[in-house]
Amino acid sequence: MIDSSLKDIAAALRDRKVSAVELATESLARIDAGNPKINAFVTVDRDGALAAARAADERLAAGNGGPLTGIPLAHKDVFCTEGVLTTCGSKMLSNFVSPYDAHVVSLLKAAGTVMVGKANMDEFAMGSSNENSHFGPTRNPWNTDKVPGGSSGGSAAAVAARMVPIATGTDTGGSIRQPAALCGITGIKPTYGRVSRYGMIAYASSLDQGGAFGRSADDCAVLLSAMAGHDPRDSTSLEQGPEDFGRECTPAKAQPLAGLRIGLPKEFFAEGMSDDVRAAVDAAIAEYRKLGATIVEVSLPNTRLAIPAYYVIAPAEASSNLSRFDGVRYGHRAAEYGDLNDMYCKSRAQGFGGEVQRRILVGTYVLSHGYYDAYYIKAQKLRRLIANDFAAAFTQCDVIAGPVSPSVAFGIGEKSDDPVQMYLSDIYTIAVNLAGLPALSHPAGFGTGGLPVGLQLIGNYFGEARLLGTAHQFQQATDWHRQTPAGF
Amino acid sequence: MSRTDWEVVIGLEVHTQLNTQSKIFSGASIAFGAEPNAQACAVDIALPGVLPVLNKGAVERAIRFGLAVGATIAPKSIFARKNYFYPDLPKGYQISQYELPVVVGGQIPLLVPDGKGGTYEKTVNLTRAHLEEDAGKSLHEDFHGMTGIDLNRAGTPLLEIVSEPEMRSSAEAVAYAKALHALVRWIDICDGNMQEGSFRCDANVSVRPRGQAEFGTRREIKNLNSFRFLQQAIDFEVQWQIDLIEDGGKVQQATVLFDPDSGETRAMRSKEDAHDYRYFPDPDLLPLVIDNAWIERVKGELPELPAALSGRFQGEYGLSAYDATTLTASREVAQFYLDTVAAAGTANAKTCANWVMGDLAARLNKAELDITASPLSAAQLAGLVARIADNTISNAIAKKVFDALWNKEGDSADAIIDAQGLKQVTDTGAIEAIIDEVLAANPKSVEEFRAGKEKAFNALVGQCMKASEGKANPAQVNELLKKKLG
Numbered sequence: 013m014i015d016s017s018l019k020d021i022a023a024a025l026r027d028r029k030v031s032a033v034e035l036a037t038e039s040l041a042r043i044d045a046g047n048p049k050i051n052a053f054v055t056v057d058r059d060g061a062l063a064a065a066r067a068a069d070e071r072l073a074a075g076n077g078g079p080l081t082g083i084p085l086a087h088k089d090v091f092c093t094e095g096v097l098t099t100c101g102s103k104m105l106s107n108f109v110s111p112y113d114a115h116v117v118s119l120l121k122a123a124g125t126v127m128v129g130k131a132n133m134d135e136f137a138m139g140s141s142n143e144n145s146h147f148g149p150t151r152n153p154w155n156t157d158k159v160p161g162g163s164s165g166g167s168a169a170a171v172a173a174r175m176v177p178i179a180t181g182t183d184t185g186g187s188i189r190q191p192a193a194l195c196g197i198t199g200i201k202p203t204y205g206r207v208s209r210y211g212m213i214a215y216a217s218s219l220d221q222g223g224a225f226g227r228s229a230d231d232c233a234v235l236l237s238a239m240a241g242h243d244p245r246d247s248t249s250l251e252q253g254p255e256d257f258g259r260e261c262t263p264a265k266a267q268p269l270a271g272l273r274i275g276l277p278k279e280f281f282a283e284g285m286s287d288d289v290r291a292a293v294d295a296a297i298a299e300y301r302k303l304g305a306t307i308v309e310v311s312l313p314n315t316r317l318a319i320p321a322y323y324v325i326a327p328a329e330a331s332s333n334l335s336r337f338d339g340v341r342y343g344h345r346a347a348e349y350g351d352l353n354d355m356y357c358k359s360r361a362q363g364f365g366g367e368v369q370r371r372i373l374v375g376t377y378v379l380s381h382g383y384y385d386a387y388y389i390k391a392q393k394l395r396r397l398i399a400n401d402f403a404a405a406f407t408q409c410d411v412i413a414g415p416v417s418p419s420v421a422f423g424i425g426e427k428s429d430d431p432v433q434m435y436l437s438d439i440y441t442i443a444v445n446l447a448g449l450p451a452l453s454h455p456a457g458f459g460t461g462g463l464p465v466g467l468q469l470i471g472n473y474f475g476e477a478r479l480l481g482t483a484h485q486f487q488q489a490t491d492w493h494r495q496t497p498a499g500f
Numbered sequence: 501m502s503r504t505d506w507e508v509v510i511g512l513e514v515h516t517q518l519n520t521q522s523k524i525f526s527g528a529s530i531a532f533g534a535e536p537n538a539q540a541c542a543v544d545i546a547l548p549g550v551l552p553v554l555n556k557g558a559v560e561r562a563i564r565f566g567l568a569v570g571a572t573i574a575p576k577s578i579f580a581r582k583n584y585f586y587p588d589l590p591k592g593y594q595i596s597q598y599e600l601p602v603v604v605g606g607q608i609p610l611l612v613p614d615g616k617g618g619t620y621e622k623t624v625n626l627t628r629a630h631l632e633e634d635a636g637k638s639l640h641e642d643f644h645g646m647t648g649i650d651l652n653r654a655g656t657p658l659l660e661i662v663s664e665p666e667m668r669s670s671a672e673a674v675a676y677a678k679a680l681h682a683l684v685r686w687i688d689i690c691d692g693n694m695q696e697g698s699f700r701c702d703a704n705v706s707v708r709p710r711g712q713a714e715f716g717t718r719r720e721i722k723n724l725n726s727f728r729f730l731q732q733a734i735d736f737e738v739q740w741q742i743d744l745i746e747d748g749g750k751v752q753q754a755t756v757l758f759d760p761d762s763g764e765t766r767a768m769r770s771k772e773d774a775h776d777y778r779y780f781p782d783p784d785l786l787p788l789v790i791d792n793a794w795i796e797r798v799k800g801e802l803p804e805l806p807a808a809l810s811g812r813f814q815g816e817y818g819l820s821a822y823d824a825t826t827l828t829a830s831r832e833v834a835q836f837y838l839d840t841v842a843a844a845g846t847a848n849a850k851t852c853a854n855w856v857m858g859d860l861a862a863r864l865n866k867a868e869l870d871i872t873a874s875p876l877s878a879a880q881l882a883g884l885v886a887r888i889a890d891n892t893i894s895n896a897i898a899k900k901v902f903d904a905l906w907n908k909e910g911d912s913a914d915a916i917i918d919a920q921g922l923k924q925v926t927d928t929g930a931i932e933a934i935i936d937e938v939l940a941a942n943p944k945s946v947e948e949f950r951a952g953k954e955k956a957f958n959a960l961v962g963q964c965m966k967a968s969e970g971k972a973n974p975a976q977v978n979e980l981l982k983k984k985l986g
Contacts, residue, residue: 091549092548111547210551213548245551246551247551247786332778336546341545341590379778379780
């Protein structure tokens with residue numbers, strides 16, 4: 013049943029052909045069977061899931077169910093969940109049970125979803141491979157020697173392995189789109205400010221944005237519609253009411269995308285993309301042309317500046333955001349220490365992994381007296397230029413298309429000794445976060461080794477419904493998103 | 501070099517705790533005195549994932565202050581993070597304002613005691629005032645070698661008011677601090693309670709040879725929570741710096757603490773180990789935008805300011821600058837005075853001023869009472885003043901009536917005058933009878949007067965007043981006595 017579309021599952025629940033408890037049980041059984049192979053979950057909340065499922069069944073029996081009532085899901089372990097371990101993939105929070113729910117978590121609880129567990133992730137959402145988790149790497153269901161992408165790798169792998177039909181994630185520099193691409197599922201990061209960051213443990217506040225994973229654009233639309241909306245507890249939350257992001261996911265027809273202008277940034281196609289990815293991306297664009305879209309070339313001339321700007325701004329914010337993890341009030345504290353300073357140093361050195369420490373050091377450096385103007389202020393100016401590039405491009409097109417990742421999933425351990433190589437794998441996704449735009453990744457075929465390739469669609473501000481509707485038409489004409497990894 | 505060759509330069513940074521209901525970035529209460537950590541919510545203790553939301557009430561108070569000092573209210577200001585590690589700073593950074601503060605410029609007019617019983621006027625310019633959150637408290641006692649952390653105060657809204665380095669003596673610094681203290685209470689943005697830390701001063705102090713254009717190296721005295729400590733700390737610090745320089749030393753920039761027990765300042769940290777706070781705009785908060793409509797609305801709600809009221813007291817009531825300034829030291833005193841004048845009539849404004857600043861202030865001071873807790877109401881005082889004005893009682897009797905009102909021996913001056921028979925005797929016949937008695941009983945004084953001793957006349961007046969138990973109208977006694985002796 014979990015392999016079905018969200019709408020089919022919801023209909024079966026509504027018609028009482030399946031119960032929420034049966035669904036939760038199926039989900040938990042799939043986790044039991046598959047998780048030892050891929051390590052997608054940090055925590056499985058069996059009792060909580062069954063209790064939520066029973067409550068959902070009562071609601072459904074009373075006819076009060078909604079589109080997500082009784083649907084099993086996983087939350088990325090970056091979201092605080094009351095009474096449930098919330099680790100952020102870190103030893104620092106390996107003992108932290110949150111006393112409150114993130115806004116997203118409470119919205120989805122209210123919608124009747126059944127949380128089966130907390131998904132593994134790169135520590136504090138810093139990484140592109142899920143290898144930076146204190147709880148061990150998540151593995152790609154398509155090939156368990158490969159990474160699932162990151163930082164929301166656990167969420168993406170859990171959906172790809174059909175352990176859950178949907179999952180939440182966060183995307184600061186590509187952390188939803190890249191694992192979605194590498195795991196062969198659909199994932200959307202909405203416009204900055206759509207989804208409340210309250211209770212979402214901060215990595216880089218001006219870039220972090222919650223979003224949705226599902227098998228299809230249609231499924232993502234249902235989840236995102238329930239996650240988004242104004243939250244007065246987040247000052248950067250957009251003052252917009254609830255919205256049906258699935259409103260453009262209309263039934264198939266001939267030439268459904270007639271009139272849609274898809275822009276291809278020439279900088280994305282210049283170099284760096286591996287041949288297998290290029291072939292799949294080209295084929296997907298040809299498919300869009302068949303669906304009636306017009307393809308135009310656009311330019312994002314400052315694309316090459318996105319990575320340097322990001323690796324100043326994100327670590328700067330992170331260095332400050334992660335200061336609260338000091339061992340004083342909660343989280344890891346060193347067992348033995350001398351004075352206060354020693355307690356800070358030991359607790360943080362023990363509690364944070366290598367990549368997190370690297371970014372804290374970089375961020376501290378770029379904010380230091382005498383370097384701030386040269387790095388932080390300069391990076392903010394680049395950020396403006398990058399946003400201006402997109403604004404110019406959107407005068408010529410409605411949606412921008414391109415690759416998500418330069419290659420298919422790479423091997424576990426392959427890039428872990430070379431952080432710069434790892435950073436470069438985010439080249440196509442990072443600029444979108446700097447500009448605050450919505451973007452999604454949908455399956456677009458397979459490359460070397462039978463590993464999935466994703467296609468990225470980038471929309472203008474508030475263009476989520478258009479993006480999802482566009483991807484939905486593609487998915488009605490193709491079946492890449494219906495492929496399931498062997499053994500799951 | 502002698503002491504007079506040195507010029508003192510002082511600038512003050514004053515942290516005023518804003519009297520909002522809740523904290524600046526969370527909904528927790530800021531009431532003083534709760535059990536440790538009972539008023540610290542998820543945001544205040546900086547749980548993972550929490551976010552700040554700006555309290556509009558704090559902004560409104562900053563606008564009120566800016567308007568009251570004639571400053572510019574920034575149409576857009578920015579909250580920044582000041583990063584440093586300390587156990588009572590839960591986030592590891594303090595949210596403050598750095599490059600773009602909410603209030604820019606402004607002035608505080610002062611009346612400074614000149615040390616010779618007089619005063620002189622001075623105006624101190626403000627650099628800026630900015631909004632920020634307070635930290636919690638570290639409690640080093642009672643924990644057997646460990647430190648307790650109380651986060652009740654964490655997130656309390658503060659307005660940090662920074663002056664230009666324009667004060668030239670501890671007296672000017674104290675006068676400035678007092679004027680500022682009076683103003684923030686006047687416009688009701690701070691309760692001014694210095695014991696509870698609602699109004700704390702940091703003083704930047706340096707000295708330079710008089711006539712030198714550039715400033716000397718300054719040291720910052722932290723956390724002075726009384727006017728007396730402010731004065732003592734600056735005086736000690738100034739002498740310490742002068743002595744150091746005169747002994748051939750050089751002042752090093754430093755942060756110092758004042759020890760009230762020893763009366764000395766001592767260095768807490770030097771410039772070398774000063775923090776690099778790594779300020780940057782807080783990405784969790786949008787720029788603070790204040791439009792004209794908001795400013796106009798706050799302006800409309802602002803009470804008449806002390807400077808304007810003082811001017812009115814001088815213009816309309818004919819008070820001196822000193823009296824007018826004294827009566828506008830707090831809104832409560834000014835209101836009591838205004839209420840008294842309203843009941844006693846503008847013609848008696850000067851008498852009212854004398855009573856409010858004189859006997860009433862002295863009695864309140866002695867009883868350690870605030871004017872709002874005065875046992876004597878403005879209406880009662882006005883009733884007293886009216887009876888002085890219409891000659892019902894003399895000034896001497898008035899003091900008796902005042903005491904009786906203070907002790908609640910009667911509801912009004914009239915009631916007390918009636919009940920205690922204190923009405924001034926103005927009946928010519930009655931006064932003449934007293935005079936006759938006094939003259940008959942004091943033949944010696946009469947003789948001396950006739951011999952040309954003026955002093956003897958005053959003695960006879962005194963005897964008459966005594967005989968009337970102070971109730972005879974002194975002017976009439978004078979006049980009639982002259983006639984009789986004439």
